[in-house]
Amino acid sequence: MKDTVKVPWKAYILNAFCTVLIFVALSGMIEAKVIDKYIQGIIMLVFVNIILAVSLNLTTGFLGQIALGHAGFMSIGAYTSAIITKAVKDLPDGSFLQSLPPQLIFGVALLAGGILAALFGILVGIPALRLKGDYLAIITLGFGEIIRVIMENLEITGGAQGLRSIPGYSTKYFGMCYWITILSIVILYMLVRSRHGRAIMAIREDDIASEAVGIPNTYYKVMAFSVAAFFAGIAGGIYAHYLRILGAKSFNFSRSIEIIVIVVLGGMGSMTGSIVAAIALTILPEALRSFSDYRMLAYSIALIVVMIFKPSGLFGRYEFSLMGCIDKILGKGKKRSKETAVEGSVK
DSSP states (O other): OOOOOOOOHHHHHHHHHHHHHHHHHHHHHHHTTSSOHHHHHHHHHHHHHHHHHHHHHIIIIISOOOOOOHHHHHHHHHHHHHHHHHHHHTSOTTOHHHHSOHHHHHHHHHHHHHHHHHHHHHHHHHHHTTSOHHHHHHHHHHHHHHHHHHHHHOTTTTGGGOBOOOOOHHHHTHHHHHHHHHHHHHHHHHHHHSHHHHHHHHHHHOHHHHHHTTOOHHHHHHHHHHHHHHHHHHHHHHHHHHHOOBOGGGGSHHHHHHHHHHHHHHOTTOHHHHHHHHHHHHHHHHHTGGGTTTHHHHHHHHHHHHHHHOTTOSSTTOOOOHHHHHHHHHTHHHHHHHHHHHHHHHO
16 A cells, blocks of 8 residues: 555634734735834834744755754845835836836845845855854854954945834734734745755754765855845845934844754754744833843843743743644544554564
């Protein structure tokens, strides 16, 4: 008998339904003014941090390489997309580009920022990923600082004064940013679950053994690094069109550390963990803003407590399954395990 691969269509349909339901709920609350501009801004930062966290998790969690320059790729995407949309906005009235839908211009600008960030990821990744551990972390950290200094001294980026008057497309096209975030998660999840993802995880477990069985380590390391850089560039573009003012200091070393903290807290090797941690670590500082004197202290203590009692992160390498939870509630999980045990004993 041929082995049949069971495709979890029920789980896919349920996840798609919940995703659409969340979008409808958020859009409805924004239209009804239940969600004001301040809360909408926090949600936009959640989108940005989710994309940054799941993309860095590909490099740090699934590939097992510590990278400290993710904010550098974010800045490349941010400035590239902002310069494009700002240039189109400043064109004379009646020009061809100005006649195009703003959503299309915004989408093309985000894509351009992501592609340029990916190219820089390849350029940095080819020499850097031949190193391991602390050396790789130092090189990526240096790259992030080099990018920040360059952005701070280029005329096209506004120099030390920063880039201003960026169109506020992120807030205007909230739904578009939501679906870009969902699409980023889906693409990265599919990549991790593909044969390429299994090769990447094999390198994480033992790079010598993976190379011995024929896996091209350098190719997959550079691929994972450039894909992560691409999505960091996309996140940077959304961030730029939300903030509307860009300064190089927004992408310094501490920004890269913030992204690493989200990945480590959620669990290195868990997409679900990165999403939950990104939501929590974006909302928590804002929720504690009324305790301005103590909020960073409470934030730090919360991180220390989690790392002491759950050093693998909130989720470790576990992925949350909504369908699995429903099966457990309905008691199907135990039934399936018993059936599997019976089939095993018969064989």
